[in-house]
Amino acid sequence: MAKSGLDDVVAAETVLSHVDGEGGHLIIRGFALDELAGHVATEQAIALLLHGFFPDLPDRGTLAAALGAARVAVFAEVETSGAGLAQLDPIESVRALMARLDDGDDLDVALKLIAAPAVFTPAMLRLRKGLAPIAPDAALSHAADTLRMLTGDTPSKERAAALDAYLVIVCDHGLNASTFAARVVASTQAGLASAVLAGLSALKGPLHGGAPGPVLDMFDDIGAPENAERWLDDAVMRGERLMGFGHRVYRVRDPRADALKSALRKLAASGGVDDARVAFAEAVEKAALTVLRRRKPGRSLDVNVDFYTVLLLEALGFSRDAFTCVFAMGRVPGWIAHAREQVLEGRLMRPQSRYVGPMPKQAA
Ligand code: SDX
Numbered sequence: 001m002a003k004s005g006l007d008d009v010v011a012a013e014t015v016l017s018h019v020d021g022e023g024g025h026l027i028i029r030g031f032a033l034d035e036l037a038g039h040v041a042t043e044q045a046i047a048l049l050l051h052g053f054f055p056d057l058p059d060r061g062t063l064a065a066a067l068g069a070a071r072v073a074v075f076a077e078v079e080t081s082g083a084g085l086a087q088l089d090p091i092e093s094v095r096a097l098m099a100r101l102d103d104g105d106d107l108d109v110a111l112k113l114i115a116a117p118a119v120f121t122p123a124m125l126r127l128r129k130g131l132a133p134i135a136p137d138a139a140l141s142h143a144a145d146t147l148r149m150l151t152g153d154t155p156s157k158e159r160a161a162a163l164d165a166y167l168v169i170v171c172d173h174g175l176n177a178s179t180f181a182a183r184v185v186a187s188t189q190a191g192l193a194s195a196v197l198a199g200l201s202a203l204k205g206p207l208h209g210g211a212p213g214p215v216l217d218m219f220d221d222i223g224a225p226e227n228a229e230r231w232l233d234d235a236v237m238r239g240e241r242l243m244g245f246g247h248r249v250y251r252v253r254d255p256r257a258d259a260l261k262s263a264l265r266k267l268a269a270s271g272g273v274d275d276a277r278v279a280f281a282e283a284v285e286k287a288a289l290t291v292l293r294r295r296k297p298g299r300s301l302d303v304n305v306d307f308y309t310v311l312l313l314e315a316l317g318f319s320r321d322a323f324t325c326v327f328a329m330g331r332v333p334g335w336i337a338h339a340r341e342q343v344l345e346g347r348l349m350r351p352q353s354r355y356v357g358p359m360p361k362q363a364a
Contacts, residue, residue, distance in 0.1 A: 001354055007248065011349070012175055012183060016049060016337050019174040021249035026256065028172055037259040038266070042142050042167040043067060046114060046333045049172060053340035054107040068138030070108075070115035071145060074101065077116075078123040078133050086127035090322040091204050093124045095197065103191030105343065110336050113196045117332060118142060121325040122149035125318070143167060146329065150317055158270035159316060165263035166312055169256050170305060170327055172334030174249070178202035178209065179331075179338050186339035187349040195339035200328055206243070209331070211306040212323035214243040216314065218284075225280055228287035236295045242288050244307030251300035260308035264315075273315035281311055 002009045018027040026033040029048045036045060043064045050057050058066055077097050085093035097120045101112055115136075123133035134149045143163040147155040155163075173179070182199035186192070203209035222231045232242060247254055267273045285303050292301040313323050342349070 005248065011180065011351075012338075012342070012345075014175070014338065014341055016334065016341065017172040017174050019249050021247075021251050024250060024252040024255050026173065033169070033255055033259055037169045037256075038161070038165045038263055040168060041164045042171070042330070042333075045168045045171045049333045049337040050110065050340075053337060053344070054110065056107050064141060065138065066107075066111055067115060067142055068136065068140070068145065070111035071119050071136035071142075072138050074112050074116050074119050075123075075133075075135055077101070078120065082120075082123050082127055082133060086124050088124075090121060090124050090128075090319075091200070091210075091324045091328075094120045094325050094328070095200050095204075097124075098193070098200065099197060101193050103193040105192055105340070109192050113192060113336060114332050115142075117325055117329045118146040119149065121318075121322055121329065122146060125150065125322055147316060156270065156272075158267060158272055162263050162267040162272065162312055163316055165266075166260070166309065166326070167330035169259050169263075170309075170330035172331070172337065173305075176208070177205075179335055182335040183338050183342040184349045186342040187345075187347065189343065192336055192339055196332055196335050199331070199335040203328055203331065204324055207241075209306075209324045209327040211243045211304075212309045212313065212327065213320040215307055216310045216320045216323075218243055219280070219310070222284060225283035225287075228284045229291060232284075232288050232291045233295065236291055242292065244310075245288055245292060245303055246299075246301045247304045250302065250304065253302045254304040256305040257303045257308055260305070260312060264308060264312055267312065267315060273311060277311055277315075281308065 016029060020026070028036060029051070031048070044060050046067070047057065047060050047063050057063070077100050081097060081100065085096050088096065094117055098113065098116045101116060102109055119136055126133050134152055136149060137145050140148060140154065141160060144155055144160040147159055147163060178199040181202040182195040185198040186195040206214060222228050235242060264273055264278055268275050268278060285307060289302065292299070310320070310323065313326055314320070318326055
């Protein structure tokens with residue numbers, strides 16, 4: 001029987017992405033991560049992932065306009081229901097608003113689901129502060145419009161590029177827990193919105209996409225580089241997991257960590273993030289790896305995608321309780337592509353379980 005975490009179980013075949021855990025490489029639709037991260041806009045990553053799954057998928061230029069129109073369309077949900085949800089945690093309010101979107105399997109449904117977290121997250125963050133939500137501008141890129149809806153100002157190209165880099169870096173990642181959840185739901189032919197909501201619910205957990213916010217809490221608790229090793233050692237000795245470290249598949253450094261550091265350096269070069277903040281994070285990473293090697297010898301525990309994410313999203317103006325929503329902004333296209341791939345594969349996902357409970361007294 002497979003381990004309870006389904007470690008190393010191959011549960012699907014996919015053309016979308018490959019996570020090489022031993023080598024520390026990520027391939028997305030035949031491209032190495034480094035060919036994409038920092039080099040293409042999220043619209044191109046979306047087009048790459050959705051290619052072949054929607055006969056009416058437009059080319060990248062037209063896709064940007066169609067995605068802009070989808071942002072405008074879903075904003076209506078904010079106007080009708082946003083105010084009543086703004087006091088919830090951002091991931092809860094975004095999930096509630098996304099649950100109002102039409103289900104189905106066509107491109108219109110897919111684009112609205114991709115647009116939704118980019119529109120709902122800034123709107124909920126603003127409503128919570130007593131500020132009016134800002135309507136989308138379909139003429140802007142997805143990343144630029146997201147930041148404009150958050151701050152009210154059209155972002156610099158460096159800031160838009162930083163968000164683009166993040167959204168591309170997290171767009172797909174093999175059969176992680178949220179993608180697996182999305183595929184299971186898609187396999188019942190429940191529809192793309194249902195599959196995406198399943199993925200969003202799985203992503204919320206702190207062992208998965210809920211980790212970035214607690215990474216920033218850890219930075220706050222550590223306070224200064226000289227406190228890092230002691231704080232981290234105490235945490236591990238208390239049996240706690242260090243957020244932003246470890247991975248079920250990567251036995252070496254998560255390649256996305258360095259892609260994120262590269263995006264951070266570009267943003268820092270334009271004054272968008274404090275160099276001292278990056279240096280502090282690097283000191284914490286170094287101390288954490290020392291502690292993990294001392295206290296967890298023989299386990300391949302290294303930095304993962306969620307560690308440097310926090311400095312980028314903090315610098316872009318997102319509050320830590322919205323980091324998972326931004327993760328979802330990047331991952332929704334991946335969930336949709338996997339959902340469509342599963343539907344086209346055609347089989348209901350239904351594994352077996354081994355019953356170890358009591359048997360009836362009388363013969364069955
Ligand atoms: C994401 O799957 C994906 O691809 C996910 C993702 C994606 O893009 O979709 O990459 C995104 O979810 C990244 C991971 C974000 N989560 C965190 O940063 C939370 C902290 N990380 C851990 O909770 C943990 O590393 C997991 C959950 C990510 C993976 O853990 P596993 O594979 O279940 O490891 P395990 O529980 O078998 O642990 C093995 C040992 C244990 O020690 P012992 O009991 O053997 O003594 O390693 C220890 C664990 O205690 N360990 C850690 C640790 N992770 C594992 N100890 C301290 N800190 C950690 N982070």
